[in-house]
Amino acid sequence: MITKRTALILGAGIMGLCTAWALVRAGWQVRVIEQAPIPNPRGASVDQHRLIRHAYGAQAGYMRMVDPAYAAWDMIWTAIGARHYVETGV
Numbered sequence: 001m002i003t004k005r006t007a008l009i010l011g012a013g014i015m016g017l018c019t020a021w022a023l024v025r026a027g028w029q030v031r032v033i034e035q036a037p038i039p040n041p042r043g044a045s046v047d048q049h050r051l052i053r054h055a056y057g058a059q060a061g062y063m064r065m066v067d068p069a070y071a072a073w074d075m076i077w078t079a080i081g082a083r084h085y086v087e088t089g090v
Contacts, residue, residue: 004029011035013043021076 005028009016012034020030034040052069056062077083 006030008033012038013040018072018076021079 007020007023007028007030009020009023009030009032012032016032016034020032023030036042052066054063054066073085077085
């Protein structure tokens with residue numbers, strides 16, 4: 001008997017939901033638990049006041065992650081049929 005791998009994700013913020021989404025796409029059975037209503041009004045990723053940029057000074061690791069992050073977000077937007085990213089041109 002083949003058993004499907006399972007994962008328990010604690011937190012339905014952007015990191016938890018992206019992790020859950022990736023695991024489901026890889027064939028895992030996933031359960032997400034959040035301590036408050038979703039979106040959690042006390043969470044770090046619930047409003048529209050985030051900034052992503054290529055310039056991170058001496059932290060080159062962050063700079064290398066920006067373009068792959070945009071590509072991953074495009075995959076998510078396509079999968080859910082909505083785009084939750086507002087380009088400001090800044």
